Structures are given as structure tokens and as C-alpha cells.
Amino acid sequence: MxxxxxxxxxxxxxxxxxxxxxxxxxxxxxxxxxxxxKVETHGQVGVENELTKGDIAKADGVIIAADKDVYAYRxxxxxxxxxxxxxxxxxAEQLIQTIIDGKATVFKAKKSNTTEEDETALQKxxxxxxxxxxxxxxNGVSHMLPFVVGGGVLIALSFLFGIHSADxxxxxxxxxxxxxKDIGGLGFQMMVPILAAFIAESIAKRPGMVVGFIxxxxxxxxxxxxxxxxxxxxxxxxxxxxxxxxxxxMPKSLNGLKSIFLYPLIGILLVGVIMTLxxxxxxxxxxxMMSFLSNFQNANPVLLGVIVGAMSAFDMGGPVxxxxxxxxTALLGEGNYYFMAGVSAACITPPLITAFATVFFKKYFNQxxxxxxxxxxxxxxxxxxxxxIPFAAKNPIVVIPILMIGSSVSAILTYIMNIEVPxxxxxxxxxxxxxxxxxxxxxxxxxxxxxxxxxGFYKKRSYLKDQQTKGEEKDGQQIV
Amino acid sequence: MGxxxxxxxxxxxxxxxxxxxxxxxxxxxxxxxxGIASDPDEVIDGLLKREQExxxxxxxxxxxPHAQVDxxxxxxxxxxxxxxGIEWNALDGKPATFFIALLIPKQEAGTTHIQALASIxxxxxxxxxxxxxxxxxxxxxxMEELAGAxx
Numbered sequence: 001m002x003x004x005x006x007x008x009x010x011x012x013x014x015x016x017x018x019x020x021x022x023x024x025x026x027x028x029x030x031x032x033x034x035x036x037x038k039v040e041t042h043g044q045v046g047v048e049n050e051l052t053k054g055d056i057a058k059a060d061g062v063i064i065a066a067d068k069d070v071y072a073y074r075x076x077x078x079x080x081x082x083x084x085x086x087x088x089x090x091x092a093e094q095l096i097q098t099i100i101d102g103k104a105t106v107f108k109a110k111k112s113n114t115t116e117e118d119e120t121a122l123q124k125x126x127x128x129x130x131x132x133x134x135x136x137x138x139n140g141v142s143h144m145l146p147f148v149v150g151g152g153v154l155i156a157l158s159f160l161f162g163i164h165s166a167d168x169x170x171x172x173x174x175x176x177x178x179x180x181k182d183i184g185g186l187g188f189q190m191m192v193p194i195l196a197a198f199i200a201e202s203i204a205k206r207p208g209m210v211v212g213f214i215x216x217x218x219x220x221x222x223x224x225x226x227x228x229x230x231x232x233x234x235x236x237x238x239x240x241x242x243x244x245x246x247x248x249x250m251p252k253s254l255n256g257l258k259s260i261f262l263y264p265l266i267g268i269l270l271v272g273v274i275m276t277l278x279x280x281x282x283x284x285x286x287x288x289m290m291s292f293l294s295n296f297q298n299a300n301p302v303l304l305g306v307i308v309g310a311m312s313a314f315d316m317g318g319p320v321x322x323x324x325x326x327x328x329t330a331l332l333g334e335g336n337y338y339f340m341a342g343v344s345a346a347c348i349t350p351p352l353i354t355a356f357a358t359v360f361f362k363k364y365f366n367q368x369x370x371x372x373x374x375x376x377x378x379x380x381x382x383x384x385x386x387x388x389i390p391f392a393a394k395n396p397i398v399v400i401p402i403l404m405i406g407s408s409v410s411a412i413l414t415y416i417m418n419i420e421v422p423x424x425x426x427x428x429x430x431x432x433x434x435x436x437x438x439x440x441x442x443x444x445x446x447x448x449x450x451x452x453x454x455x456g457f458y459k460k461r462s463y464l465k466d467q468q469t470k471g472e473e474k475d476g477q478q479i480v
Numbered sequence: 481m482g483x484x485x486x487x488x489x490x491x492x493x494x495x496x497x498x499x500x501x502x503x504x505x506x507x508x509x510x511x512x513x514x515g516i517a518s519d520p521d522e523v524i525d526g527l528l529k530r531e532q533e534x535x536x537x538x539x540x541x542x543x544x545p546h547a548q549v550d551x552x553x554x555x556x557x558x559x560x561x562x563x564x565g566i567e568w569n570a571l572d573g574k575p576a577t578f579f580i581a582l583l584i585p586k587q588e589a590g591t592t593h594i595q596a597l598a599s600i601x602x603x604x605x606x607x608x609x610x611x612x613x614x615x616x617x618x619x620x621x622x623m624e625e626l627a628g629a630x631x
Contacts, residue, residue: 013533016546016584016594016601017536017546017598017601020598021600021601024602024606025605028605030604041598045629088571089538089605133556180601367498367499368499368501445502
């Protein structure tokens with residue numbers, strides 16, 4: 001036991017407090033459990049106490065406690081535990097125990113001694129398949145969204161001049177509108193290629209990005225939509241990983257040649273051919289799904305509203321919410337403005353629920369919550385669902401279903417009233433281009449108020465419960 | 481201690497604070513009085529922004545709010561404790577009572593200061609240090625305990 005050696009890397013975005021707290025917590029836990037540890041910190045001053053190749057090679061296990069990239073690919077082939085920096089602080093002992101017990105998963109990457117960044121990055125791999133797929137997908141989505149938002153809002157702005165104002169043959173033609181629409185359209189066209197490029201980039205760094213981008217362009221031009229983009233991204237990334245394995249035996253002196261010449265050339269060729277073959281069936285699936293969803297919206301607006309509302313409020317800005325949102329933006333690209341109206345309504349509602357609740361049930365919220373509630377009027381009105389997270393985080397099991405109910409009500413009413421929202425973001429800022437703007441606001445207000453009252457009554461109940469036990473708690477606080 | 485980072489005038493204990501806002505207000509006021517920062521509002525803004533990213537509440541009532549803004553002229557540690565617990569979303573869910581604010585100038589080139597601030601964070605991991613700080617009756621004891629972090 002005394003011979004066990006562990007290396008760890010800690011890091012947080014600000015790099016002032018938590019990085020070092022995790023370092024200390026790990027050291028303390030290591031001492032207690034009688035193991036040797038070396039902790040590398042990624043703080044504001046840069047990397048300190050850097051792990052050498054020798055350190056990593058000699059270590060029996062690796063702990064990564066970081067909310068930022070700490071170059072995890074160095075730890076290929078090592079039993080590794082990867083957690084957030086907060087867990088590094090609070091569960092340091094369990095993390096070390098996991099390594100001692102030999103329960104850590106081995107980093108599934110191949111051996112490589114090269115220091116070439118593109119090269120080693122290929123070996124970046126993750127222990128949990130579902131988690132890594134999610135991570136790759138989110139990397140693509142988060143790079144894609146700014147294009148969608150910027151481009152989409154510009155397109156929506158062009159509609160302010162009239163819905164046909166960008167058409168030179170139409171009587172309402174306006175050159176400013178046409179320019180806005182062209183520029184916005186470029187942003188929109190980049191959506192699928194960027195999605196594919198950054199899924200692949202997450203899997204296989206820069207060589208992956210190149211190949212994914214090309215695959216995404218083929219999907220986009222062929223009409224395979226964002227499903228095609230996702231396929232292209234994963235295909236591109238894994239093609240490069242595979243190529244890396246095949247070219248492993250090449251002499252190291254040719255590494256430069258690999259990343260600048262062989263990866264792009266072979267990768268683009270392979271992915272290009274496969275995507276060209278795939279694009280037709282993918283397009284069929286894509287179109288099938290789109291028409292399925294649009295049929296839904298005519299046939300059963302209530303059910304669609306429930307699904308969209310529940311998805312949007314489920315994790316507020318997380319993957320489930322994004323799935324609904326990305327579908328909405330994809331349908332916007334296809335010219336369907338109905339679907340997005342419900343998604344937007346459902347995304348705007350959760351912060352408004354918390355905002356209204358803090359107004360109507362003021363005394364059951366503390367000052368910090370009341371302030372946050374006030375801010376949430378603004379966040380909600382501008383389609384920033386994340387504003388509700390602090391409220392939901394306190395008691396997710398109760399609060400999230402409440403938010404889901406409110407969002408569903410907003411979405412159902414929006415679908416029933418056939419409201420059209422041509423912009424993918426912006427909340428109430430895009431009201432001038434919304435068809436049925438007043439009804440839309442009413443739908444959202446109703447959903448928000450319904451949610452706010454349920455939430456408020458819940459808060460009231462738990463507040464009254466707290467009152468009873470308060471006496472004991474007070475004593476506890478005095479001691480601290 | 482001769483260390484510029486903290487000073488007995490930068491410690492205020494057992495204040496009747498009840499909200500996050502009041503805590504930040506007090507920290508900012510002390511910062512301006514002690515010539516650490518030029519504008520209290522900017523300090524408060526900086527502290528709030530960091531709090532929105534993720535809570536700085538740690539454990540057993542300890543919180544390490546930090547900010548790095550233009551208005552901060554020199555790196556400093558400000559210690560405030562409150563007589564009642566304040567909700568802070570802390571990692572262990574307990575209300576906050578002991579605030580060790582780390583103020584860092586925007587252009588902080590001297591890494592020694594950042595390292596000093598980091599040692600304060602490290603210190604809080606140790607339960608006995610947390611207890612000693614929480615039970616400190618006066619400013620001098622707090623000073624001594626903090627100085628121990630640099631030893």
C-alpha cells in the first residue's frame with residue numbers, strides 16, 4: 001500500500017481558489033491513506049508543479065479534478081478517474097481509494113512518445129462511452145449555436161422590412177433587408193459544417209476538425225441537415241483516430257508529414273466518399289423526421305407542446321433542452337416557423353416562473369433569491385433559460401417538474417394558436433417579427449404564472465415546515 | 481507579519497450581516513478605506529460575477545469570494561465574519577459565516593501574490609484550521625492563523 005504512487009491534475013476557470021483547494025484536499029487525503037501523490041495545478045499563473053513523463057509513467061493511477069482542459073491525453077494507458085474540481089475537493093479520499101482499489105478505468109489510448117500536439121491529441125479518449133459521445137456532441141453544438149443565433153437573428157431582422165423584402169423581384173424589395181438576409185444566411189449555412197467540424201475536433205483535434213468540416217459541408221449541401229452533420233462529425237473524428245492507428249508504425253521523423261499532409265489528404269478523401277454515399281439516405285431520414293414533427297404539430301399540438309415544454313425545462317440549457325432547441329433551429333432552416341415558436345416559449349418560461357414566484361411569494365424567498373428573481377425577468381425575456389438553474393439546483397426533484405409544467409403550458413398554447421417565430425433566439429426582443437406576437441406573449445405569461453403559483457405554494461409549504469424546526473437550527477448556527 | 485496582503489484593519493468579525501449583498505458591500509467598503517480598491521461598485525460587480533459562475537461557498541460556513549477587476553489596485557485579503565448564517569449555495573449546503581475575500585488587480589504580474597492567495601485556499605481544506613478560524617475570538621488570532629498559511 002505504501003508504494004502506491006498517484007499523479008493528479010487540478011484546474012478551474014478562474015484559477016485562484018478551487019484549483020488549489022483541490023490540490024490540498026488530494027494531498028491531505030493521500031497522506032491519510034498512506035499513498036504518494038504529485039499534484040499539478042492549472043491555476044491563473046499557469047501550470048505549476050508540472051508532471052513529467054517520468055512521473056506519469058511511474059504512477060499507479062491518475063486523478064483529474066478539473067473544470068477545464070488539463071491536457072488529459074498525456075495519461076493514455078493509465079488507470080484514471082476524471083471528476084469536477086468540486087468533487088476533487090470534497091471526495092478526495094474516495095477518489096484516491098478508487099485508485100488504490102484498482103477500480104479506476106484505464107485510459108483507452110495507445111502508446112505514443114511523440115510530443116507533436118496533433119499527434120498526441122488523437123489519443124485523447126474517455127472512459128465512459130456515453131459521456132464521451134455527449135462531450136463530442138456538445139462541443140459541436142456549442143460552437144454551432146453562435147452561428148445560428150447571430151445568423152438567425154439577422155435573418156429575422158430582415159423580415160422587419162416585410163416577409164418578401166429580400167426578394168429582388170418582389171415589390172417590397174429593400175436592399176438593406178436583402179443584405180441582412182444574405183449575411184444572416186451565411187451564418188445559417190455554416191451551422192451544419194461547424195457542428196460536424198467541432199464534433200470531429202473534440203474526437204481528434206485539428207486533423208479531425210478539417211475532415212469533419214468537409215463531411216459537414218457535404219451533408220449540408222446534400223440536404224442531410226443536422227442529422228447528417230452529426231454523422232459527418234463522428235465519422236470524421238473516428239476516421240482520423242483510425243488513421244492514427246494505421247499510421248502508427250511510420251517512423252517518427254515523418255510525424256510532420258502526417259499531420260500536414262497524410263491526415264488531411266486521406267481523411268478528406270475517405271470521409272468525402274463515405275458522406276457522398278450516405279447523404280442520400282440521410283436526407284431521406286432527415287426529411288422524414290422534419291415532416292413527422294410538422295405533422296405532429298398539426299395533428300396533436302397538445303402532445304407536441306407537452307414534449308417540447310418538458311424537454312426545454314428539463315435541464316435548462318443542457319443536452320435535452322438543446323435537443324429541442326436544435327430541432328427548432330433546424331426546422332427554421334427548412335422554413336418551419338411554428339415549431340420554434342413553442343420551443344422559444346418553453347425556453348423563456350422557466351426563468352419567468354422563478355421571477356414571478358419571487359414577486360408573488362416574496363416572503364418565502366431570501367434576499368439573494370429575490371434579486372436573482374428580478375434579474376430573471378430580463379433573462380427570461382431574452383430567452384436565457386439558464387437563469388432558472390440556481391432555483392432548480394436547490395431542489396431539482398420538485399422544482400424541475402414545476403418548470404416543466406409551466407413550459408408545457410406555454411408551448412401548448414403557442415402551438416394551439418399557430419404562432420410563428422422566425423428567429424432562433426432573442427426572446428421578446430424579436431417580437432416585431434413574430435406572427436401573433438400578442439398571443440405568444442399571453443401564452444408565455446399564462447405558462448409562467450401557472451408555474452409561478454405552483455412553485456410559490458411549494459415554497460410556502462416548505463417555509464412553514466422550516467419554521468417548526470428553526471429553533472434547533474438556530475442553536476447549531478450559534479456554535480459555528 | 482510585514483506582509484502587505486493582509487492587515488489587522490482588513491479584518492472585521494461578527495458583523496450583523498444577513499445577505500450576500502451586505503457581505504460584498506462591506507468587503508468593498510473595507511477595500512476602498514484601506515486603499516486596496518478605487519471603486520466599491522466595481523469590486524462588488526466583480527465578486528458577484530464570480531459568484532454567478534459557480535458558488536465560492538466551501539464548507540462549514542467558509543466562503544472564498546474573489547474578484548479580479550481594474551478598480552483593485554493591490555492584491556489583498558479581506559476577512560469578514562457574520563454573526564448569522566447566510567445562504568450561499570455552498571458545496572455542503574451549510575449557511576455561510578466566514579468570508580475570506582481574495583482581491584486581485586487586473587494586471588497582476590507578480591505570481592508570488594497569487595501563490596499567497598492560493599495558500600489561503602489550501603489552508604481551508606484542513607479541518608483544524610477551519611475550526612481555529614471559526615472560533616477565533618479576536619482579529620489578532622485570525623491574523624496569526626492566516627499567517628500560518630504562509631509558513
